[in-house]
Amino acid sequence: MRQxxxxxxxxxxxxxxxxxxxxxxxxxxxxAVGEDPDNLVVxxxxxxxxxxxxxxxxxxxxxxxxxxxxxxxxxxxxxxxxVRTHPGAPVVIMANCNMVGQWAKAxxxxxxxxxGLICWGGLTAGDWQYIGSQGVIQGTYEIFMRIAERHFGGxxxxxxxxxxxxGGMGGAQPLAGRMAGAAILVVDVDPERIAKRLAVxxxxxxxxxxxxxxxxxxxxxxxGTPLSVGLPGNAAEIYPEILARGIVPDVVxxxxxxxxxxxxxxxxxxxxxxxxxxxKSDPKTLMAESRASIVRHVAAMLGFRDRGAVVxxxxxxxxxxxxxxxxxxxxxxxxxxxxxxRPLFARAIGPFRWIALSxxxxxxxxxxxxxxxxxxxxxxxxxxxxLARRHVPFEGLPARIAWLGHGERTSLALAVNRLVAxxxxxxxxxxxxxxxxxxxxxxxxxxxxxxKDGSDAIADWPLLDAMMLCASKADLVAIHSGGGGxxxxxxxxxxxxxxxxxxxxxxxxxxxxxxxxALGVMRYADAGYEEALDEAAxxxxxxxxxxxx
Ligand code: NAD
Numbered sequence: 001m002r003q004x005x006x007x008x009x010x011x012x013x014x015x016x017x018x019x020x021x022x023x024x025x026x027x028x029x030x031x032a033v034g035e036d037p038d039n040l041v042v043x044x045x046x047x048x049x050x051x052x053x054x055x056x057x058x059x060x061x062x063x064x065x066x067x068x069x070x071x072x073x074x075x076x077x078x079x080x081x082x083v084r085t086h087p088g089a090p091v092v093i094m095a096n097c098n099m100v101g102q103w104a105k106a107x108x109x110x111x112x113x114x115x116g117l118i119c120w121g122g123l124t125a126g127d128w129q130y131i132g133s134q135g136v137i138q139g140t141y142e143i144f145m146r147i148a149e150r151h152f153g154g155x156x157x158x159x160x161x162x163x164x165x166x167g168g169m170g171g172a173q174p175l176a177g178r179m180a181g182a183a184i185l186v187v188d189v190d191p192e193r194i195a196k197r198l199a200v201x202x203x204x205x206x207x208x209x210x211x212x213x214x215x216x217x218x219x220x221x222x223x224g225t226p227l228s229v230g231l232p233g234n235a236a237e238i239y240p241e242i243l244a245r246g247i248v249p250d251v252v253x254x255x256x257x258x259x260x261x262x263x264x265x266x267x268x269x270x271x272x273x274x275x276x277x278x279x280k281s282d283p284k285t286l287m288a289e290s291r292a293s294i295v296r297h298v299a300a301m302l303g304f305r306d307r308g309a310v311v312x313x314x315x316x317x318x319x320x321x322x323x324x325x326x327x328x329x330x331x332x333x334x335x336x337x338x339x340x341x342r343p344l345f346a347r348a349i350g351p352f353r354w355i356a357l358s359x360x361x362x363x364x365x366x367x368x369x370x371x372x373x374x375x376x377x378x379x380x381x382x383x384x385x386x387l388a389r390r391h392v393p394f395e396g397l398p399a400r401i402a403w404l405g406h407g408e409r410t411s412l413a414l415a416v417n418r419l420v421a422x423x424x425x426x427x428x429x430x431x432x433x434x435x436x437x438x439x440x441x442x443x444x445x446x447x448x449x450x451x452k453d454g455s456d457a458i459a460d461w462p463l464l465d466a467m468m469l470c471a472s473k474a475d476l477v478a479i480h481s482g483g484g485g486x487x488x489x490x491x492x493x494x495x496x497x498x499x500x501x502x503x504x505x506x507x508x509x510x511x512x513x514x515x516x517x518a519l520g521v522m523r524y525a526d527a528g529y530e531e532a533l534d535e536a537a538x539x540x541x542x543x544x545x546x547x548x549x
Pocket of ligand 1: 035043044045046136139164165166167168169170171187188189190193233234235236255256257258259260264265266267268314315316317436
């Protein structure tokens, strides 16, 4: 066990350049803000920063000793070798958790993991891009706001949002709900997760019983006051109980780790401690019990939907698990991407992030100002920056997320690189983005469900994206596929860039960020989305239109 997970501050280099040092600081950061760093788990139940501690230590040694013009190769969280490339090549390339199609099942993954041959990198854990709950908070907030606009006249004031899961990503829900004006109740089976979100300021109150929680929510909705309440309990029991009492929330979703029936979801039939013990002693029984609980959990969500609540799946495969468990109607619940975010993705607007590598919060404040200056007419950005400044606490290295599109990401990053060069920022800044991005992900039950042209299951796009990013001089490029319960469900690509103020960094940022979103627009244009065709024509993106058969 290692107790000390710290981020590094200042400008002293332990590596031979900022490209390597920046990536090392990001690796340290994902552990510092991760859920279970002793086991290298960053988020989503099993998303790991490295395969095991010897692999982690070897990665750190490699980053510290590599020369410019060398590339480190990482396979499922383990460093395989360093090869001579050239200064325009990535510092690190990774392939994490890619299994051959017919073998890409949860059971095969667990067996390979037990043999120490593979690990799952989540989306942002294995490639050291995770920034804590902030990474998903704007996405969650934008979903709540789209619902508010569509159904509740613009905000969620006086509305009751019911959800579950206060883990690495789910922990963003209470704060996003409050920011949208709602009274939000979040159920979690693990009291420690509730305590953690209270401590970091993402959650305001903890209720001891359902009665107490509902009384708090009732008072807040009556007064129109935003409020977030955490309730210890199992969602597969609490949701049906609320439904049985005839209480219908305005909005219902869930962000438990339902994607993983062994290491994520806790069935209502077991205490947390029992479920943890069964992971090793009897995973088969645990899987069956988790699935049965998920069926009850999703049946209650459908019950709320039948009674008029706005219900959506927030990207945790809960509908898929319920359907496999025999609940044929599970897919009556829409997925958040198709329901609320696809028009943004079709323009390649998605979750872009930057991280102050010097650990100085003032750098993020300076970049907030820059963002407002660069995009004064972009309402999503101006609204978000004002809210984030007021409400979002920093965890680990100071970071910010904002949904930016083609050209916007490049102009911001180049302007930041100039600020680094002129000494106006305390140190270099890393840029990255979620894998849940226009050209970067194939995930037929989440990102690419019901694509206009039926191309949901085609994984060529993230692979092309990763190859293109290598050709565009990115600093780190990763190809990920699903592990644990996500095995066989997805493929995605990740990219990181270090803005160290040099002209070489400017070239890397320009090529990589421009081409990354260009591919996103092309992907949606190819699928026939009007927004993408407009964007491609309006911004001179080199999309080639080929007549369909
Ligand atoms: P996590 O493993 O860190 O946290 C999951 C939480 O669910 C834990 O706190 C756990 O105690 C709780 N939980 C498990 N079973 C429960 C039950 N039956 N009742 C109540 N609480 C229960 O996972 P995370 O990083 O927060 O991610 C949650 C899910 O969201 C994952 O499936 C993940 O893949 C998905 N996800 C979605 C998006 C998105 O963009 N929408 C992004 C990232 C992750």
